[in-house]
Amino acid sequence: MSYAACVGLLPMRHKPVTKVRDSQDAACLFCGAAGPFNTIEHIVPASLGNTCDVLTGVVCDACQAYFGSKVEKAALEKTPIGFWRCLLGIRGRTGRLPSVFLDPPSGGVLPSDAAITTPGVVFSAHEDGSTSLDVYNDATMHGILDGRISQVRLCLSPLHLSVMGRFLGKMGLEYLARDNRAAAYASQHDLMRRFVRYGSARELWPVYWGHTAAGYCHRRIILVEPLVELHEVDCYSFCLGKTRRGHFVFAFSMGTDIWLVDLSSPVPSPCLQHAVEGTALACIAYSDWAFGSPSSSP
Ligand SMILES: [Zn+2]
Numbered sequence: 001m002s003y004a005a006c007v008g009l010l011p012m013r014h015k016p017v018t019k020v021r022d023s024q025d026a027a028c029l030f031c032g033a034a035g036p037f038n039t040i041e042h043i044v045p046a047s048l049g050n051t052c053d054v055l056t057g058v059v060c061d062a063c064q065a066y067f068g069s070k071v072e073k074a075a076l077e078k079t080p081i082g083f084w085r086c087l088l089g090i091r092g093r094t095g096r097l098p099s100v101f102l103d104p105p106s107g108g109v110l111p112s113d114a115a116i117t118t119p120g121v122v123f124s125a126h127e128d129g130s131t132s133l134d135v136y137n138d139a140t141m142h143g144i145l146d147g148r149i150s151q152v153r154l155c156l157s158p159l160h161l162s163v164m165g166r167f168l169g170k171m172g173l174e175y176l177a178r179d180n181r182a183a184a185y186a187s188q189h190d191l192m193r194r195f196v197r198y199g200s201a202r203e204l205w206p207v208y209w210g211h212t213a214a215g216y217c218h219r220r221i222i223l224v225e226p227l228v229e230l231h232e233v234d235c236y237s238f239c240l241g242k243t244r245r246g247h248f249v250f251a252f253s254m255g256t257d258i259w260l261v262d263l264s265s266p267v268p269s270p271c272l273q274h275a276v277e278g279t280a281l282a283c284i285a286y287s288d289w290a291f292g293s294p295s296s297s298p
Contacts, residue, residue, distance in 0.1 A: 028060035029177055029184060030170075030197040039064045043174040045072045047092040048085070049235055055174055063197060067170055071196070075167035078102070078160050084254040086123035087131050088235050099124035102154050118152045158201045161284060165205035168261040169196045172250025175240050176263065183248065188264045195266070206268045208260040208281035212253060241275070249275060 026035050041059040044050035059067075075081055082100035084090075091097055101122045120137020133152070135141045143149035156164065169192045177184035195205050239251045247264035249272065258276055262269065273281045 026058055027185075028063055029055075029058050029173060030063045030193050031060060033060045033062070035060070037061065041174065043171055043178070044236065044238070045076060047076060048081075048090060053175070053178070055178055058174070058177055066197070071163060071166050071170060074160060074163045079156060079164050079167075080154060080257055081167075081254060083123060083154065084235075084257065086125045087255060089125040089129060089131070090235050097125040097127065102152075116153065117155045118149065121152055156284070158204065158286075161207065162199055162201050162204055164259065164284075165207050165261060166196045166199050168207065168250060168252055168259055169205060169263060171238065171252060172240065172248070172261060172263045175238070175250065176248055179240065188246075189248075191266055192261075192263050205261060205266050206272075207284045208272050208275070209284050210258045210276060210279040210281040212256050212258055212279060243271070243275075251276060 026037075027033065028035070028037065035057060037057045037060050039057065039059050039061055041055045041064055042050050043053045043055060076085065076098075077100050082098070083102065085098040086100055089097060099122060102117060103119055103121075118140055120135055120140045122134045122136065124132050124134065126132060135144065140149060173184055173189060173192060173196065176189075183189075192205070195203060199205070236252065236254045238253070241249045241251070243249060243262075247262050247269075249260055249262050249264075251258055251260040253259075258279055258281070260272065260275060260281060262272060268283050273283070275281060
């Protein structure tokens with residue numbers, strides 16, 4: 001993956017293996033609380049296989065706990081990242097294979113024109129490398145049996161589209177902090193900082209999405225008699241870039257999906273649709289979305 005259109009790029013970052021020990025008096029990157037902190041923050045969640053890319057002393061305990069329970073958990077279980085975890089058989093931190101229930105998620109009200117998530121569908125990864133799709137909804141099962149349902153849909157609720165933006169923004173700011181501390185703490189990232197830490201279903205940060213041109217799909221290698229335990233972390237890739245306007249952008253890819261956010265601005269920009277070479281991106285949006293609708297709930 002590389003950036004073409006808007007770009008004067010930082011070097012591509014793909015699974016680097018560096019640790020940063022930060023000064024002990026740094027303020028929290030997200031809430032501004034005064035340090036020192038003793039946290040070891042995994043930039044990409046450890047449950048996606050990241051054991052190397054960490055920040056120490058940059059994120060306060062409260063923010064770290066919040067991200068784990070309110071942002072990363074939802075991103076890993078209720079967004080397309082959850083689907084890819086199952087399809088690719090990525091074990092969690094405890095070694096368990098994932099199983100995700102992609103039911104219509106709560107949080108916010110879906111606009112009237114939105115596609116509806118196929119109800120009652122559970123994806124599960126298994127020890128033999130397979131992935132099963134189990135159906136716990138009569139209407140869905142009948143639809144599959146009589147041919148009316150030929151594909152499973154996942155429609156992000158406002159809450160989980162917001163979570164995607166916050167998840168990508170968190171990783172992006174943390175990678176930026178690792179590579180360019182001053183840029184990560186600069187005021188141009190205050191909006192993203194606040195959104196990542198305090199955002200809700202009432203707020204969306206533009207998330208751009210596209211398919212990788214190569215149709216990449218990474219599968220686990222299954223050996224009948226393995227000599228050593230399989231250690232696999234190459235299930236995602238990411239890239240930090242800088243546009244000609246001076247905005248920092250972060251792209252993250254799993255399976256055939258690529259997502260991208262502008263860390264420096266919540267204003268959609270047409271040029272970002274061409275920010276990834278060889279892949280057209282589209283800004284994920286609801287056409288009749290109304291912020292702060294009285295009927296919506298965070
Ligand atoms: Zn904090």
